[in-house]
Amino acid sequence: MSARAVGLLLGFAADRVLGDPQHLHPVAGFGNAAAALERRLYADSRPRGAAHTAALVGAAIVVGVVAERAARNPVAQAVATAVVAWTVLGGRSLEREALAVDALLRAGDLPAARERLTHLVGRDTSALEESEVARAVVESVAENTSDAVVAPLLWGAVAGMPGLLGYRAANTLDAMVGHHNDRYERFGWAAARFDDLVNLPGSRIAGAATLLASPGTARSAAKAWRRDAAAHPSPNAGVVEATFAGALGIRLGGTNRYYGSRLEHRSVMGDGRAVRPEDIGRAARLARRVGIIGAVVSASGALLVARRTAGRRAIASG
Secondary structure, three states, rough: OOOHHHHHHHHHHHHHHHHHOOOOHHHHHHHHHHHHHHHHHHHOHHHHHHHHHHHHHHHHHHHHHHEEEEEEHHHHHHHHHHHHHHHHHOOOHHHHHHHHHHHHHHHOHHHHHHHOOOOOOOOOOOOOOOOHHHHHHHHHHHHHHHHHHHHHHHHHHHHHHHHHHHHHHHHHHHHHHHHOOHHHHHHHHHHHHHHHHHHHHHHHHHHHHHHHHHHHHHHHHHHHHHHOOOOOOOOHHHHHHHHHHHHHHHHHHEEEEEEEOOOEEEEEOOOOOOOOOOOHHHHHHHHHHHHHHHHHHHHHHHHHHHHHHHHHHHHOOO
């Protein structure tokens, strides 16, 4: 097995067991650097935003290239890839946050559940009813299973440590500046569009993995994907939210209220009932299975890349 494949599997396992690093998280450091550069570059223009995105994603890729070249043997490469993958992945932390909201709902503490939900979503949670809190959690679990697990693993399989770090940089920038508001409508345009682009393969693999992870409801999940995904404002979140809705037998989508009194009316996905608090745990278990499938697919992809690379080298040397 290739060092890259082993590293991705070890990094996935580390994330499942340990969750995010608790101190000096590299993503937090990247966020601080991005905010500092934004203060210097910001203007209400797409070109400035594009320069901001290109500089930061490019720097992350360069760090990955340097780290990969510094690992001079297969063992060092596997360990380095595992460490980078662990810092980039966020599946276990996503699950913990979702289950924390679930526990508060089960305890009957709706105000605390609304507050804890702000760790997962950017919408205004202050007036959400119990079912709307549960819906927001399930939607976040679905979307982020692609964004924080499957997509980075796929980029790691294709491009190693530069792929892992470049992807996480793009995804972090989208979360920071890719918003529809007065400040970021133009400046954040490049970050949002680039994040859409790099998430296209991951969201489709995550959607397919959802079908595999829920064989009993795969037909309903596939139907929701075909019929409902394209109506979502995101070309990627729609895929995983629709397949999760079909797999779980629930309805996702509806009206979301964001801070600043902005309302967003999203098409309904799925044919099932409204979301209930007990669906949070079901969604978390489904996400766990989807993540495992994504890790296996990514490791297999890394093996294929390694074999093709070795074949080209053999031809060149012969």
